[in-house]
Amino acid sequence: MTGPDPSVPPRRVDPARVHALIVGIEAFDAGSGWDLPGPARDAVRFHRLLREAGVPEDQLRLHLSPLPPYVPEVPYRPADQATLRRVLVRELPAAQGDVLWVWWGGHGVLDRSGHLRLFCADATTGDKVGIDLDSALDRYAGDAVPGFAEQLWIVDACETFEEALGFRDQLPPEALPVGRRDLVHRQTVLRAAGRGRAAANDPVGATGLFSDILLGLLGERATALPAPPDAQELFPAVQARIAALREAGRTLQYPEIRLQTPGRTENLPSTGRTAGERPASPMQRAVQALLAYPLMGDPTERQAVISLLDPRVTAMLPRHPRARTDATGILNGLRRHHPRALWELFDAVVSMDDDPERKRELADALHELEPRM
Secondary structure (H helix, E strand, O other), X not given: OOOOOOOOOOOOOOHXXXXXXXXXXXXXXXXXXXXXXOHHHHHHHHHHHHHHOOOOHHHEEEEEEOOOOOOOOOOOEOOOHHHHHHHHHHHHHHOOOOEEEEEEEOOEEEOOOOOEEEEOOOOOOOOOOEEEHHHHHHHOOEOOOOOOOEEEEEEEOOOOEHHHHOOOOOXXXXXXXXXXXXXXXXXXXXXXXXXXOOOOEEOOOOEEHHHHHHHHHHHHOHHHOOOOOOHHHHHHHHHHHHHHHHHOOOOOOOOEEEEEEOOEXXXXXXXXXXXXXXXXXXXXXXXXXXXXOHHHHOHHHHHHHHOOOOHHHHOOOOXXXXXXXXXXXXXXXXXXXXXXXXXXXXXHHHHHOOOHHHHHHHHHHHHHHOOOO
């Protein structure tokens, strides 16, 4: 199904009983190396959808950190950690409402405990402050938040493994206070990247690929807003469009969805694959990550990369003129006989192309591929 069923009348929700937290962070105190053009613009587009659906302006909490020259056309509040924590812990739980939308676009990382950390605008390289998404979800699934029985959380952020990024300083503890769990709240959580993966951004179009897809699909369902859409109808459409972008070489991400209803928690099939397609093995993921570098498609440039490795290692590697066959042989040979050289290969590739998204995905894939001792 590519769109909502026109024979099914949209479910009605009173806009006066709807609230939203909308976050878009493009500029960080960490400096220009963290610049991410797109999330603030995506957040404003989402704000417009809910506003046009009749949700009162004062119930749309818009928090932005835009990159110049972009100037949002609507008023907004800051997106620092203290402000966002106050909204999550104090403001929203005190609000009277039935439906909560949460939209977050920016940088993120999967910490060593498996929690997704969403960095705030005042994050620096030495003090990576943010919001622990998983603890926020726990808080909003219990009696600490008496309202908002229905919630939809949409997160467009990387889920790269913390250890793959080589942080000098540990991430600070960020857990929010959590009450007693109950069977009242229904949560749907859409996450853009998938475990260990980067969420692609289009710097030219100034949008996140996942966000742009979601905004388009929600726009097609505008007559049903502000009621949250049927996630089991919406998510396959998201999967199909992300799969097309993967086939085009524009991203390596696999969106995920979690449904938590009274009495059960369910992770829907979250690979973004077409029916019958098997999950990618560590070798397949590593090959895809390596071939995501344009230079690996050119035999001359591919040989230039291999020439940077130890000749005693490369002399034993099988080689082939076809890029995919060659990449598979190189990775398999290094993994079996010279596993430490996988990281020499990583250094050689990123020395010639330091694209941060491709670098993160290759690092994650090699961590997954390397033999476990």
